[in-house]
Amino acid sequence: MQAHQLDLSKAVLIAGPTASGKSALALELAQKTGGVVINTDSMQVYRDLRIITARPTPEEEARVPHRLYGHVDAAVNFSAGAWVTDAGKVLAEARAEKRLPIFVGGSGLYFKALTRGLSAVPPIPAEVRDAVRTRLERDGVEALHTELARRDPVSAERLKPRDRTRIARALEVVEATGRALPDWHREGLPPLLPRSEVSALFLAPEREKLYARIDARFGAMLAADALDEVAALAGRKLDPLLPAMKAHGVPALIRHLRGEITREEAAEIGRADTRHYAKRQFTWFRHQLPEFEWVTPEAARGWVGTVIPGRIEDAN
CATH class of the missing domain: 3.40.50.300 (P-loop containing nucleotide triphosphate hydrolases)
Known part of the structure; x- marks a missing residue:
């Protein structure tokens, strides 16, 4: 340079x-x-x-x-x-x-x-995050990925089925906002x-x-x-x-x-x-x-x- x-x-x-x-x-x-x-x-x-x-x-x-x-x-x-x-x-x-x-x-x-x-994703309330992570530990990542596929199919398709952190994050966003993560990404x-x-x-x-x-x-x-x-x-x-x-x-x-x-x-x-x-x-x-x-x-x-x-x- x-x-x-x-x-x-x-x-x-x-x-x-x-x-x-x-x-x-x-x-x-x-x-x-x-x-x-x-x-x-x-x-x-x-x-x-x-x-x-x-x-x-x-x-x-x-x-x-x-x-x-x-x-x-x-x-x-x-x-x-x-x-x-x-x-x-x-x-x-x-x-x-x-x-x-x-x-x-x-x-x-x-x-x-x-x-x-x-993207303009709003802050996720602690109680929503805690609830999703409790389910992650109790039910396993596969169960949460299956739920994500139903509620946010675009994110579920993009994520690996065992990507615990990102699957939990995508599900938290749906739970907290009622909107899928890609919808928020389009605003920004x-x-x-x-x-x-x-x-x-x-x-x-x-x-x-x-x-x-x-x-x-x-x-x-x-x-x-x-x-x-x-x-x-x-x-x-x-x-x-x-x-x-x-x-x-x-x-x-x-x-x-x-x-x-x-x-x-x-x-x-x-x-x-x-x-x-x-x-x-x-x-x-x-x-x-x-x-x-x-x-x-x-x-x-x-x-x-x-x-x-x-x-x-x-x-x-």
């Missing part, structure tokens, strides 16, 4: 697979431009999971403004819609302060919501940042190097007391269907804490799950957000190195 392609009058979006170096790149760019780093990762929003989600360290957060990191409790079923609401406030704040907004993360749905808008919220207002790049490391980094990072997480962090989360006895309870490595480490598998078996499951997630990130961005420019991490670092400090004030 050439330096002249960076338009500091636009928001910068930095996406990429896990462990690709996104956060370090965003931090460097924010330091050079006086920008603000805005979390665009669905797991790094949870305050309970700093280590296992590789959130920026307190020292890194102190170097430049960081927003939307660790601001949600793990007991909350946080959604892309809730994130867009929060991101809109942070974006307005950045613009008022004439700071370059730098959105960084690996959650494709968050970036898609940011640049293309999102406008984008916060139309594609013409962003400079977007996707860090694309060489696959084998990335997988080696993922494996090494998981070991480093365990050395940094990730197991204690997960033990504290497990001690809260939260609903296992909550997003925070499904962060990569969390389910396997909880199994280890219960004595079901060894620590090394849990670590290998966590590493494998993270590698598979990285593969899905490559595929998702390639097909869903083709407007992102793919660059190697090395090229991106060189690109950021050419940014002229202070230019953001001129661009505003």
Whole structure:
């Protein structure tokens, strides 16, 4: 990516697979431009999971403004819609302060919501969610999928019959609103940042190097007391269907804490799950957000190195 392609009058979006170096790149760019780093990762929003989600360290957060990191409790079923609401406030704040907004993360749905808008599904009452999940545990996912096929055949056809989380979600929407999920998707919220207002790049490391980094990072997480962090989360006895309870490595480490598998078996499951997630990130961005420019991490670092400090004030 050439330096002249960076338009500091636009928001910068930095996406990429896990462990690709996104956060370090965003931090460097924010330091050079006086920008603000805005979390665009669905797991790094949870305050309970700093280590296992590789959130920026307190020292890194102190170097430049960081927003939307660790601001949600793990007991909350946080959604892309809730994130867009929060991101809109942070974006307005950045613009008022004439700071370059730098959105960084690996959650494709968050970036898609940011640049293309999102369906307008209203909040689901807790009692409806609890009732559906009670039935899921009591009757099994197949029974709920059968019911969904009757009440929302389009969603049932699209979802795999054993996709517990998405089947429960689709059924919750029907229960709470009387309308099928695809009906809500057709309405939607406008984008916060139309594609013409962003400079977007996707860090694309060489696959084998990335997988080696993922494996090494998981070991480093365990050395940094990730197991204690997960033990504290497990001690809260939260609903296992909550997003925070499904962060990569969390389910396997909880199994280890219960004595079901060894620590090394849990670590290998966590590493494998993270590698598979990285593969899905490559595929998702390639097909869903083709407007992102793919660059190697090395090229991106060189690109950021050419940014002229202070230019953001001129661009505003």
